[in-house]
Amino acid sequence: MSESNKMSGANRAILIAAFVLLAAAVGYAVWRDSVRSTIPPAVEGGAAPSDQLAELEARTKREPDSAEAWTALGAAHFDLGDFGGAAAAYEKAVALSPESAGLWSALGEARVMGSNSDPMPAAALEAFNKAIALDAKDPRARYFLAVKKDIGGDHKGAIEDWFSLLADTPQGAPWEADLRRTIEQVGQIHKIDVTTRLANTQARPLTANEMPVAARAIPGPSRADMEAASQLPKGQQDAMIEGMVSGLEAKLKANPADVDRWIMLMRSRMTLGETAKAAQALKDGIAANPAAAGRLKAQAQLLGVPGA
Template sequence: MSESNKMTSGMTRANVAILIAAFVLLAGAIGYAIWRDSSSSAVDPMPQGAAGPADQLAELEARTRREPNSAEAWTALGAARFDLSDFAGAAAAYEKAVALSPDSAGLWSALGEARVMGGGSDPMPAQALQAFDKAIALDAKDPRARYFLAVKKDIGGDHKGAIEDWFALLADTPQGAPWEADLRRTIEQVGQIHKIDVAARLAATQARPLTPDEMPVAARAIPGPSRADMEAASQLPKGQQDQMIEGMVSALEAKLKANPADVDRWIMLMRSRMTLGETAKAAQALKDGVAANPNAAARLKAQGQLLGVPGA
């Protein structure tokens, strides 16, 4: 698997936030380094004079000093360090995050991946395996942990077992997922290396259709803090940026207090919190939304999974 692209230099503060949120979202869903490469191309080019990666990293590090008990702050720092190939630093940040949010399978598997990437000559460090096992114990469907546990089988000589596990993961992959092609390529390459015929099976295996609850159309149609909103905020002084963005989310929360039965607004709130990199608050929004709408729990959880909300 290839290393992820380094963080593009010169991003606006808003685009950095979007990139980190997108990283966390993908990491919660699958998290393989090669699959994050494609997401970086969607980020707009950065205007001249904007802060470089060192300044952006310093801002995230400063946030963890201001908010040492914030799991999302440590998660954002871990994501940024990983994107800069500082895998030891990423692991250290993720260790802080899992200590604060120990029930998040996505965070444990992110920690495991950082430990793998920073493992040097050891392709599967014991500490990485421990993190993946913890993720699976919390969520048996965690795709990243499943992928790397199959890698362990392949490393250990059980190539057929690894391929079987990857096929099982492929069968659970939602239709249109951005990682499907790379997963297929992994199966194909390992099959070729070890003389295992996978061609016919790959051709016959299709990603599963989305369930009605997983359909993201409604969530996409709901207005909320968008990239345009974030870009508009980036043109303001920092204090006004924070005030503008928080004002949008606060207004949304106020509407939900008045009408907690509005399921679409709970989805919007989850999406907004994930866009801002506030994963713990997104998880709380999911919990509150389900409590207020138990009959819509399946839909809220399915949308939360698509958004990468911890615990969805």
């Protein structure tokens, strides 16, 4: 009997919904309600998805050796539900950047989502195993490998792995709530009591490198500022946000050694859904501050910046 037949369609649907939520929260599969995050500045705005894809495809032709270009194309295909196209692009990306655990796990996810029969194709499992070999802490690969256990009938083992992932999850990480929900749902499906353990399990404290910059030393907007901004029309809000981000970029041009501002720029881009620009900010920040590469990458991973 194939593994795909070992669980009901309803259970599979619940699992799919759960890990789609998690992967989206982790940020590697990026904001699925829009492809704006992967669009170069020249084509942002009112372009149709087909035009956006055409520009991204044109970029890969101009820059065939750019893992970032292929990653952006893969993310755009994934956002549009074209998982086969996403997998093909991610395959190009990992060939160019084979040491990126995040790219391997993104490829694995695309292969899972593109499979109509097997909930964990062998090619997807291979990609997740490569991600884990590169980074044993890769959260998405760990998550999907636990899904593999659950599909294979080892429900308790899967739940144990998810609890282990939860224990390694930094406080406030964007995937924490969805991971807890997955544990709860799978426990309910298979009549495994996880309620007390979930209630008693706390995410680990943030390390210094993981502590969000805005919470550590850089002042943010006051409550009054936020309330005032919320009353503005959407167009004015967008203009305000763009002005703030442009101001950050201008300050970084004047002082590229300001590591905190690079982190703030990544955070701003991720908040706007501009993940390709966030990835570029990480790249530029490391180029300007090679001694701070570890800190920049740690912050980028917390924010869910692709390729961090």
